[in-house]
Amino acid sequence: xxxxxxxxxxxxVFEEAPVELRCNYSSSVSVYLFxxxxxxxxxxxxxxxYLSGSTLVESINGFEAEFNKSQTSFxxxxxxxxxxxxxxxxxxxxxxxxxxxxxxxxxxxxxLP
Amino acid sequence: GAVVSQHPSRxxxxxxxxxxxxxxxxxxxxxxxxxxxxxxKQSLMLMATSNEGxxxxxxxxxxxxxxxxxxxxxxxxxxxxxxxHPEDSSFYIxxxxxxxxxxxxxxxxxxxxxxxxT
Numbered sequence: 001x002x003x004x005x006x007x008x009x010x011x012x013v014f015e016e017a018p019v020e021l022r023c024n025y026s027s028s029v030s031v032y033l034f035x036x037x038x039x040x041x042x043x044x045x046x047x048x049x050y051l052s053g054s055t056l057v058e059s060i061n062g063f064e065a066e067f068n069k070s071q072t073s074f075x076x077x078x079x080x081x082x083x084x085x086x087x088x089x090x091x092x093x094x095x096x097x098x099x100x101x102x103x104x105x106x107x108x109x110x111x112l113p
Numbered sequence: 114g115a116v117v118s119q120h121p122s123r124x125x126x127x128x129x130x131x132x133x134x135x136x137x138x139x140x141x142x143x144x145x146x147x148x149x150x151x152x153x154k155q156s157l158m159l160m161a162t163s164n165e166g167x168x169x170x171x172x173x174x175x176x177x178x179x180x181x182x183x184x185x186x187x188x189x190x191x192x193x194x195x196x197x198h199p200e201d202s203s204f205y206i207x208x209x210x211x212x213x214x215x216x217x218x219x220x221x222x223x224x225x226x227x228x229x230x231t
Binding site for chain 1: 117119122147154155156157158159162206208220222223224225227
């Protein structure tokens with residue numbers, strides 16, 4: 001079975017500052033890794049994913065995440081955040097092709113003016 | 114493209130009544146739909162997986178007689194909470210996966226339905 005840990009339940013940060021949201025996972029098999037974003041009262045949107053290949057993956061809105069197999073981590077980073085990045089961020093893993101996701105508990109990112 | 118809708122977005126019902134939540138894929142056919150439950154400030158917990166035309170597969174601890182799932186067509190799945198109680202109050206989110214041949218991670222989420230049982 002897989003599990004996901006997001007150590008920070010809340011991360012407040014000032015606008016234009018850098019941010020890192022941490023994600024660690026445990027699994028006995030190879031996994032696929034994802035970051036989803038949820039804006040208030042909305043469903044989840046896929047932010048970025050790691051399936052294979054380059055361990056650094058990027059999204060279209062400036063976020064990036066790096067898969068570190070030895071540390072079983074997939075931390076999300078952005079060099080300069082905007083007010084509009086305020087949302088809940090979920091890390092997720094999936095170990096079986098075509099099967100389900102296991103979500104972490106989420107990290108609430110609050111960007112302050 | 115790949116839009117999933119849920120109806121209603123919010124519903125308040127009295128304890129003991131049943132409520133139906135619809136999940137629709139608007140511009141694609143979904144062979145598989147997933148139902149999640151999200152408690153306040155917590156993560157999503159998978160409740161069940163439904164495949165069009167077959168019975169849903171429920172996760173351990175989820176009462177299938179209480180949470181009835183029907184996936185009668187490639188664009189519609191419904192979740193009926195029967196004999197609702199206040200502890201069933203939660204945010205219910207569905208997601209839909211496109212027909213076979215598409216990447217498994219292309220799972221599109223609906224906006225969610227907030228159920229309040231009084």
